[in-house]
Amino acid sequence: xxxxxxxxxxxxxxxxxxxxxxxxxxxxxxxxxxxxxxxxxxxxxxxxxxxxxxxxxxxxxxxxxxxxxxxxxxxxxxxxxxxxxxxxxxxxxxxxxxxxxxxxxxxxxxxxxxxxxxxxxxxxxxxxxxxxxxxxxxxxxxxx
Amino acid sequence: xxxxxxxxxxxxxxxxxxxxxxxxxxxxxxxxxxxxxxxxxxxxxxxxxxxxxxxxxxxxxxxxxxxxxxxxxxxxxxxxxxxxxxxxxxxxxxxxxxxxxxxxxxxxxxxxxxxxxxxxxxxxxxxxxxxxxxxxxxxxxxxx
DNA sequence: GCTTGACTTAAAGTGGACTTTAAGTTGTAT
DNA sequence: ATACAACTTAAAGTCCACTTTAAGTCAAGC
Numbered sequence: 001x002x003x004x005x006x007x008x009x010x011x012x013x014x015x016x017x018x019x020x021x022x023x024x025x026x027x028x029x030x031x032x033x034x035x036x037x038x039x040x041x042x043x044x045x046x047x048x049x050x051x052x053x054x055x056x057x058x059x060x061x062x063x064x065x066x067x068x069x070x071x072x073x074x075x076x077x078x079x080x081x082x083x084x085x086x087x088x089x090x091x092x093x094x095x096x097x098x099x100x101x102x103x104x105x106x107x108x109x110x111x112x113x114x115x116x117x118x119x120x121x122x123x124x125x126x127x128x129x130x131x132x133x134x135x136x137x138x139x140x141x142x143x144x
Numbered sequence: 145x146x147x148x149x150x151x152x153x154x155x156x157x158x159x160x161x162x163x164x165x166x167x168x169x170x171x172x173x174x175x176x177x178x179x180x181x182x183x184x185x186x187x188x189x190x191x192x193x194x195x196x197x198x199x200x201x202x203x204x205x206x207x208x209x210x211x212x213x214x215x216x217x218x219x220x221x222x223x224x225x226x227x228x229x230x231x232x233x234x235x236x237x238x239x240x241x242x243x244x245x246x247x248x249x250x251x252x253x254x255x256x257x258x259x260x261x262x263x264x265x266x267x268x269x270x271x272x273x274x275x276x277x278x279x280x281x282x283x284x285x286x287x288x
Numbered sequence: 289g290c291t292t293g294a295c296t297t298a299a300a301g302t303g304g305a306c307t308t309t310a311a312g313t314t315g316t317a318t
Numbered sequence: 319a320t321a322c323a324a325c326t327t328a329a330a331g332t333c334c335a336c337t338t339t340a341a342g343t344c345a346a347g348c
Contacts, residue, residue: 006294017337020296025335036344038295051254057247062335076266083258090251097244099201100237106198107234114227122220150324161307164326169305180314182325206305 001043008041012049026066027052029073058089059096109138145187152185156193170210171196173217202233203240253282 009016022028023039030048032040048069055065068085071078112135117123131139153160166172167183174192176184192213199209212229215222256279261267275283 004295015337016295018335021336024297034344036295037297038344051250054247054250057243058251076261076268079258079261079265079267083255083262086251086254086258090248090255093244093248093251097241097248100241100244103198103201104234104237104241106195107202107230107237110195110230111227111234114223114230117220117223118227121223123223124220148325159307160325162305165306168327178314180325181327182314205303 002040003042005039005041008045008049011046012053022052022062025062027062027069029069055089058093060089105137109141112138146184147186149183149185152189152193155190156197166196166206169206171206171213173213199233202237204233249281253285256282 003011005016005019009019012019019028019039023031028045028048031045032042034040052065052069055068060068064085068082071082071085113123113126116129117125119125147155149160149163153163156163163172163183167175172189172192175189176186178184196209196213199212204212208229212226215226215229257267257270260273261269263269
């Protein structure tokens with residue numbers, strides 16, 4: 001079962017031009033072509049695109065993803081490099097997660113801040129609150 | 145206590161040109177100037193830069209951050225808008241966190257995949273594994 | 289065989305977030 | 319007073335990841 005670039009783009013919910021761009025950048029060396037030059041995507045190509053999407057989600061630039069794909073195409077001689085790259089990306093994602101969770105805490109504080117201000121009709125209410133009126137998780141917090 | 149743009153940039157670990165860019169884009173309307181036109185950052189400006197950094201971390205574009213800052217400068221009449229914006233960003237970050245956690249699971253799988261391949265000396269080992277040899281968390285997983 | 293929509297490429301264009309450059313000013317230290 | 323590092327602006331440049339355009343080709347239906 002083969003898919004055209006348009007069908008694959010729809011399945012992946014990306015623009016066909018994006019897939020052409022990835023191909024041009026060397027991210028899709030596994031995609032076959034018809035006699036007439038039309039790209040013929042296979043079901044198993046989805047797996048490749050899933051790992052590409054995964055690496056993209058980690059913030060990895062296109063050329064580094066290409067390096068990884070190239071290593072995959074090169075076979076077993078590159079297993080060590082691939083393991084290293086995956087581990088580095090894993091650590092990076094763990095850090096990003098920690099930062100993102102911190103960001104979420106700030107937004108939760110801001111939510112409380114503005115909800116309280118909304119009820120009072122003014123942000124000035126925050127100058128009048130006693131420590132007990134501030135939710136525990138936000139006390140001893142360094143901010144405005 | 146005042147800081148020059150260079151001192152503030154060092155404190156924040158960003159380039160001074162970045163702060164000038166933010167100022168030009170209207171993100172720093174609160175920064176005062178000396179008689180000669182030199183920016184004079186105050187300690188309390190750190191709070192502003194912290195929330196800017198927080199919103200930037202959520203993926204919010206510069207102009208939307210400007211909108212938020214403008215609302216802050218406008219006073220109590222914009223509390224509702226600010227609450228809405230914070231809530232939207234909070235939901236966005238929750239989604240990003242969920243996606244990132246999924247990405248991490250994929251990377252953990254890939255780590256196991258390549259570690260196993262490394263021990264065996266070939267990726268082909270994965271064609272020979274019985275279900276029991278695949279860690280529980282990775283069984284019934286849809287991928288290569 | 290012709291139309292038509294989806295495909296092809298190369299090249300140019302876009303948008304976002306800076307970064308660098310050039311020319312000039314400020315302010316501190318001697 | 320003068321040197322000098324750090325500041326100022328406007329404008330141009332860079333990098334990245336696409337997206338669009340232009341000109342043309344492919345392939346399925348009539």
